Structure formats: structure tokens, C-alpha cells
Amino acid sequence: MFRMFVSSVIVATAIAAASAASAxxxxxxxxxxxxxxxxxxxxxxxxxxxxxxxxxxxxxxxxxxxxxxxxxxxxxxxxxxxxxxxxxxxxxxxxxxxxxxxxxxxxxxxxxxxxxxxxxxxxxxxxxxxxxxxxxxxxxxxxxxxxxxxxxxxxxxxxxxxxxxxxxxxxxxVPEPAALPLLGAGVGLLGLSLRRRRA
Missing domain, CATH: 2.60.120.260 (Galactose-binding domain-like)
Known part of the structure; x- marks a missing residue:
């Protein structure tokens, strides 16, 4: 179940990255x-x-x-x-x-x-x-x-x-000035979530 959640978050992050990268x-x-x-x-x-x-x-x-x-x-x-x-x-x-x-x-x-x-x-x-x-x-x-x-x-x-x-x-x-910090924060939270789960 958790793996499905992580996969969903990764897909959502990828979509957000693609959106941030679009003109x-x-x-x-x-x-x-x-x-x-x-x-x-x-x-x-x-x-x-x-x-x-x-x-x-x-x-x-x-x-x-x-x-x-x-x-x-x-x-x-x-x-x-x-x-x-x-x-x-x-x-x-x-x-x-x-x-x-x-x-x-x-x-x-x-x-x-x-x-x-x-x-x-x-x-x-x-x-x-x-x-x-x-x-x-x-x-x-x-x-x-x-x-x-x-x-x-x-x-x-x-x-x-x-x-x-x-x-x-x-x-x-591309991207908008505010897009990269938001994307970076999202990826950081995902990494923190994965690290806590493994511990």
C-alpha cells in the first residue's frame, strides 16, 4: 500500500515538474x-x-x-x-x-x-x-x-x-520564477518521507 502511495507521489511530482517546465x-x-x-x-x-x-x-x-x-x-x-x-x-x-x-x-x-x-x-x-x-x-x-x-x-x-x-x-x-523552489520543496518532502519510512 505504501509503495503504491510512493509511486503515486512520484508520478504527481513528475507531472508537476513537466508542468513547471512547460512554457x-x-x-x-x-x-x-x-x-x-x-x-x-x-x-x-x-x-x-x-x-x-x-x-x-x-x-x-x-x-x-x-x-x-x-x-x-x-x-x-x-x-x-x-x-x-x-x-x-x-x-x-x-x-x-x-x-x-x-x-x-x-x-x-x-x-x-x-x-x-x-x-x-x-x-x-x-x-x-x-x-x-x-x-x-x-x-x-x-x-x-x-x-x-x-x-x-x-x-x-x-x-x-x-x-x-x-x-x-x-x-x-520556462519555468516561472516561483516554480523551481516549489518543485524542489516537493521533491525534498518526498525524500524525507521515504527516508522516515525506511527507518
Whole structure:
């Protein structure tokens, strides 16, 4: 009976470990844009729109420009994200600028760099984005492998037009910061239980 119990606990621990190791979506707690339009209202084309979920539903982003970010000037820009804690990043999801007013404003080529202190950054990705459609669009996802608290997205150019923008950005990471201590405590209690039983 006890062996069955131990086996069950081991299986449960393995499931918990697998769950802790599965990727989870990370929404940044802050973002700073090198430029933002923002002259028509407190949220219109602001940088915050790329992390607040506005216009995003069931993984698809709409074509309403009020839910997007756009530069005040220029076709290159930088977005600095604060993840709120250190994460082992496994991916980034980017929804490009998607207003049919001028789809060419969408970002095209970009580089991504990570940092633990917000000062020194290391590049871990270079990529390109497709132009939006003006309808509901899914994210374009890119694999990452880097430990970071801060992430810098440097947009190098757009698909045409005088400005550049995005709709939404989030990240995936594994494990969550609190997952490993909890998992370690569970394994420790299991070991203690087995040791007491043998004694």
C-alpha cells in the first residue's frame, strides 16, 4: 500500500515538474518606446498598447489603430520591455501593425537583445515580420534562448510609409520564477518521507 502511495507521489511530482517546465506566456509589466504618436488621446498609438492586450482576443489582433503603437517620426524605433522578473525566455510573439489605413507602417526587420540589469544587452535574435492584413491576424512567433529581465526590440525598418508600429508583443518562458523552489520543496518532502519510512 505504501509503495503504491510512493509511486503515486512520484508520478504527481513528475507531472508537476513537466508542468513547471512547460512554457508560460509572459506579459511585460512595462514598456518604453523611443517614439510614440500619442497626440490624439491618452492611449492613441501609445507604446503601452503593445502590452495591454487591447485589440487582442483568442490570440488574434484586430485592425483598429486605437489598439496599436506608432512612432511620432521615423521608420526605425526601439521598444524596451521590463518583464518584472528574471525569466529563461523560450519565445517572443509579435502582432504587427495592422491598421488598413496604411499597412506598410508595420515593422519589417528587427533585432532582439536581452539584459539582466537594463544596461548591458546581448543580441539573441534577428528576424523579419510580414505585413498585416487589416483583418484579424495571429502572432508571428520566434524561438528564443536567453535569461532576461529586460528585452530590447530594435526595429530597423518598415514595409513603407513615414512611420513604424506594432500591435502587441508578449513572451514565453520556462519555468516561472516561483516554480523551481516549489518543485524542489516537493521533491525534498518526498525524500524525507521515504527516508522516515525506511527507518
Amino acid at each position: 508560460t506566456v509572459i506579459t511585460p509589466v512595462g514598456v518604453t518606446a523611443s517614439s510614440e504618436w500619442g497626440i490624439w488621446g491618452p492611449t492613441h498609438y501609445r507604446g503601452i498598447n503593445v502590452i495591454n492586450g487591447s485589440g487582442l482576443e483568442a490570440g488574434l489582433h484586430d485592425g483598429d489603430f486605437n489598439n496599436m503603437w506608432l512612432t511620432w517620426e521615423g521608420t526605425s524605433a526601439t521598444l524596451d520591455f521590463d518583464l518584472g522578473a528574471d525569466y529563461q525566455l523560450t519565445g517572443i510573439n509579435i502582432w504587427n501593425y495592422n491598421s488598413d489605413i496604411e499597412l506598410e507602417r508595420g515593422a519589417q526587420d528587427f533585432v532582439l537583445s536581452v539584459s539582466l540589469d537594463g544596461v548591458g544587452y546581448s543580441q539573441i535574435l534577428a528576424g523579419s515580420l510580414s505585413m498585416g492584413t487589416g483583418g484579424l491576424i495571429p502572432a508571428e512567433s520566434f524561438a528564443l534562448d536567453g535569461l532576461a529581465r529586460y528585452v530590447r526590440l530594435d526595429i530597423l525598418n518598415n514595409h513603407g510609409g513615414a512611420w513604424v508600429g506594432l500591435s502587441e508583443v508578449n513572451f514565453t518562458a
